[in-house]
Amino acid sequence: MPSLGADMEAGTLTRWLVGEGDTVHRGDIIAVVETVKGAIDVEVFEDGRVEKLLVEPGTEVPVGTPLARIRSEGEPAAAPAVQETQAARPRAAAPGGAAVATRRRVSPAARRRARELGVDAEALEGEGPVTVADVERAAGSGPARAVPPGGMRAAIAAAMSRSKREIPHYYLQTSVDMGAALERLAAWNAERPVPERLLPAVLLLRAAARAAARYPEMNGWYRDGAHAPSAAVHAGMATALRGGGLVAPALHDADGRPLPELMRALADLVSRARTGRLRSSEMADPTITVTSLGEQGVESVLPVIFPPQVAIVGFGSIVERPWVVAGKVVPRPVVRVSLAADHRVSDGHRGARFLAGIGRLLENPEEP
Amino acid sequence: MNQESLRKLVLETLGRIAPDADPAALDPAVNVRDQIDFDSMDFYNFAVALHEKLGVEIPESDYPRLSSIDGCVRYLQEKIDGRVAG
Numbered sequence: 271m272p273s274l275g276a277d278m279e280a281g282t283l284t285r286w287l288v289g290e291g292d293t294v295h296r297g298d299i300i301a302v303v304e305t306v307k308g309a310i311d312v313e314v315f316e317d318g319r320v321e322k323l324l325v326e327p328g329t330e331v332p333v334g335t336p337l338a339r340i341r342s343e344g345e346p347a348a349a350p351a352v353q354e355t356q357a358a359r360p361r362a363a364a365p366g367g368a369a370v371a372t373r374r375r376v377s378p379a380a381r382r383r384a385r386e387l388g389v390d391a392e393a394l395e396g397e398g399p400v401t402v403a404d405v406e407r408a409a410g411s412g413p414a415r416a417v418p419p420g421g422m423r424a425a426i427a428a429a430m431s432r433s434k435r436e437i438p439h440y441y442l443q444t445s446v447d448m449g450a451a452l453e454r455l456a457a458w459n460a461e462r463p464v465p466e467r468l469l470p471a472v473l474l475l476r477a478a479a480r481a482a483a484r485y486p487e488m489n490g491w492y493r494d495g496a497h498a499p500s501a502a503v504h505a506g507m508a509t510a511l512r513g514g515g516l517v518a519p520a521l522h523d524a525d526g527r528p529l530p531e532l533m534r535a536l537a538d539l540v541s542r543a544r545t546g547r548l549r550s551s552e553m554a555d556p557t558i559t560v561t562s563l564g565e566q567g568v569e570s571v572l573p574v575i576f577p578p579q580v581a582i583v584g585f586g587s588i589v590e591r592p593w594v595v596a597g598k599v600v601p602r603p604v605v606r607v608s609l610a611a612d613h614r615v616s617d618g619h620r621g622a623r624f625l626a627g628i629g630r631l632l633e634n635p636e637e638p
Numbered sequence: 639m640n641q642e643s644l645r646k647l648v649l650e651t652l653g654r655i656a657p658d659a660d661p662a663a664l665d666p667a668v669n670v671r672d673q674i675d676f677d678s679m680d681f682y683n684f685a686v687a688l689h690e691k692l693g694v695e696i697p698e699s700d701y702p703r704l705s706s707i708d709g710c711v712r713y714l715q716e717k718i719d720g721r722v723a724g
Binding site (some may be wrong): 375377379380398399400401402403456459460463464465467469470471510512513536537540541544545565 | 695
């Protein structure tokens with residue numbers, strides 16, 4: 271059972287998407303597990319053949335429990351078992367094949383409701399993702415009632431309490447002129463069809479990720495009393511779910527991919543987070559989190575670090591504000607960027623340079 | 639494609655992106671974002687899906703016309719008619 275976040279202790283194997291004897295490839299989705307954060311697709315992290323499935327569907331097992339034995343190619347059958355104990359970190363997630371298609375998507379809120387009502391949401395007939403209304407119809411219950419705080423609320427409470435208890439946060443904020451970046455964005459978008467256009471959110475994300483690659487104290491985890499920096503930047507995208515709750519799945523290698531590719535990956539990630547189809551690697555390995563509450567109209571956010579990460583970057587709304595350019599006050603689109611970082615790992619001085627680095631990247635936009 | 643099937647397509651597309659929102663229950667004359675949580679990423683996915691299903695170009699400057707379900711249907715109808723006529 272892979273660890274899908276520091277706050278996860280156990281998960282329930284919902285179903286296998288492969289059988290014994292099947293050949294699997296790195297990045298394939300081989301199973302679905304149910305966690306407090308919803309159903310997660312479990313990826314395999316090597317090529318090989320499924321020798322034995324060790325856990326029956328419906329069983330809850332602690333993190334670290336082997337789920338299956340997979341024999342690598344060329345490895346003799348009697349070799350020691352390779353354990354499926356951690357998540358893969360594939361660059362591109364491979365489709366899981368036909369088996370995946372047989373299962374219906376279930377939105378996170380519908381999944382919670384299904385658990386409350388004892389409905390097998392994935393087994394419901396119909397088209398498109400299963401909704402709360404579908405689940406309630408299946409259960410024969412009335413219209414939606416106020417949903418009591420469920421597992422996800424408890425998981426957020428545990429993670430955030432731990433963060434505030436253990437992590438000595440410090441906070442910094444700055445304002446950045448987005449004029450040049452937005453002009454370039456508008457020019458890019460004007461010439462391109464909808465799927466190739468970029469949103470400001472991807473520029474913000476990309477700047478934070480590139481700065482994180484240069485400031486290793488902001489990127490990685492705090493484990494066993496020390497900072498473990500990460501060479502890769504996997505940006506956790508704080509994503510609000512419509513039924514309530516929050517997930518922050520990783521956008522892999524957010525610092526190095528071209529902007530159009532990053533945009534597609536971001537849109538896909540947010541869409542899957544909201545329709546309940548995240549992958550194990552996305553839940554397991556964010557190295558820094560980015561939150562954009564500006565979408566809701568607030569100008570600034572002072573975020574809380576997701577343990578065991580060591581920093582989180584917040585973006586407010588991009589708003590038109592008076593700004594001084596060459597001695598004159600002019601209206602410019604301005605965004606408030608904030609940083610909460612772990613004082614055990616870095617000091618305000620480094621944090622300030624990191625934040626200024628994000629500002630420079632935004633004010634001197636790259637070619638998409 | 640007539641108005642009715644366009645409306646059905648718009649509602650289906652919304653439903654795919656926001657399965658918990660029950661698009662059929664929304665007021666079609668009112669901005670979708672004022673009725674449900676629907677952020678810029680959802681809107682992006684919505685516009686991409688309409689573009690891909692209908693093959694119409696939707697300039698960014700026209701995005702405000704897609705803000706309500708009624709507006710969306712009207713706009714797409716105009717685009718399709720224009721394309722046929724043009």
